[in-house]
Amino acid sequence: MKRASLLRWETMLAAVLVFEFILFSTISPYFLNVDTLSDATFNFTERAIVALPLALLIIAGEIDISVAAIIALASVAMGLASAQGLGTASVAGVGLGTGFLAGCINGALVTLGRVPSIVATIGTMTLFRGAAYAVLGDRVLKDYPDSFAAFGQGYLVGPISIELALFAGFAMVFAVFLHRTRWGRAIFAIGANPVASRFAGVAVNRYRFALFALTGLFSGLAAVLLTSRLGSTRPSIAQGWELEIISMVILGGVSVWGGKGSIGGVVLAALVFGLVTFGLGLMNIPGIVMSIFTGLLLILVVAVPALLNRR
Numbered sequence: 001m002k003r004a005s006l007l008r009w010e011t012m013l014a015a016v017l018v019f020e021f022i023l024f025s026t027i028s029p030y031f032l033n034v035d036t037l038s039d040a041t042f043n044f045t046e047r048a049i050v051a052l053p054l055a056l057l058i059i060a061g062e063i064d065i066s067v068a069a070i071i072a073l074a075s076v077a078m079g080l081a082s083a084q085g086l087g088t089a090s091v092a093g094v095g096l097g098t099g100f101l102a103g104c105i106n107g108a109l110v111t112l113g114r115v116p117s118i119v120a121t122i123g124t125m126t127l128f129r130g131a132a133y134a135v136l137g138d139r140v141l142k143d144y145p146d147s148f149a150a151f152g153q154g155y156l157v158g159p160i161s162i163e164l165a166l167f168a169g170f171a172m173v174f175a176v177f178l179h180r181t182r183w184g185r186a187i188f189a190i191g192a193n194p195v196a197s198r199f200a201g202v203a204v205n206r207y208r209f210a211l212f213a214l215t216g217l218f219s220g221l222a223a224v225l226l227t228s229r230l231g232s233t234r235p236s237i238a239q240g241w242e243l244e245i246i247s248m249v250i251l252g253g254v255s256v257w258g259g260k261g262s263i264g265g266v267v268l269a270a271l272v273f274g275l276v277t278f279g280l281g282l283m284n285i286p287g288i289v290m291s292i293f294t295g296l297l298l299i300l301v302v303a304v305p306a307l308l309n310r311r
Helices: 002-006 009-027 034-043 045-059 067-083 088-111 117-136 146-153 162-180 182-192 194-199 204-230 241-251 263-282 287-310
Strands: 155-157
Touching: 009 263, 034 045, 034 162, 034 263, 045 067, 045 162, 045 182, 045 204, 045 241, 045 263, 067 088, 067 117, 067 204, 067 241, 088 117, 088 146, 088 204, 146 162, 146 204, 155 162, 162 182, 162 204, 162 263, 182 194, 182 204, 194 204, 241 263, 241 287, 263 287
Parallel strands: none
Antiparallel strands: none
């Protein structure tokens, strides 16, 4: 039993997290500063917030590659709404609504159109990002209300940012939902065997549609936070984030074949990614190195378990 506990994916991720703390605190004297660590949380919270519903979607046997494009589209919609004089609450509502609508489009393509999710979301990724570029072109929208900055730049208590508090709160909600409710058990069942789930009376397509819509909604929330933090909207916003968000989910132990995973693992993976990014930044290592690291890590996380299963 002890050996099984030690070999749990979450245990290994926790060990990696401890190793990162020791390594980067040794290399840089600024790493363990409370304010510095607080600023480091902005490196991953927006991506991690999207990773939570995406984890549920992948456990259910589907995937959404359009999440970063949804962030861009929602950000453009908020920029246009703000330019029309809407207040902070209304602008944020436009971002959330745009994300939710985009998620519903993905869900409809998969459940009603019966398009494979990877094909459908590659298509909508191009569509949503293309729409953002078509509307803005080379323009930058910066006309946001002063109070809008609180979402992405504000702090709840002391060094705890609003973004970090939202991520922690949603992580607990998602953990309870996935691991302690019948809806969570249904998601695992759908990912493991959707045909058997249908025969057992589970409304598979309703669950899939709801998960796509939820992922879109949280992509809209990430757009609100990111746009608020940057204070501007560009069509290139969140470019390449889909790889990083999916990598967080897979590194967190969620099986790409569906039916397996945990929210705790995704949270630990988000922390690992955030600290690596921040630590490499303190060491003045170029961002391209982080991209190479992310790609290699994603390959290893998928390939190593498959090789072990074959043995």
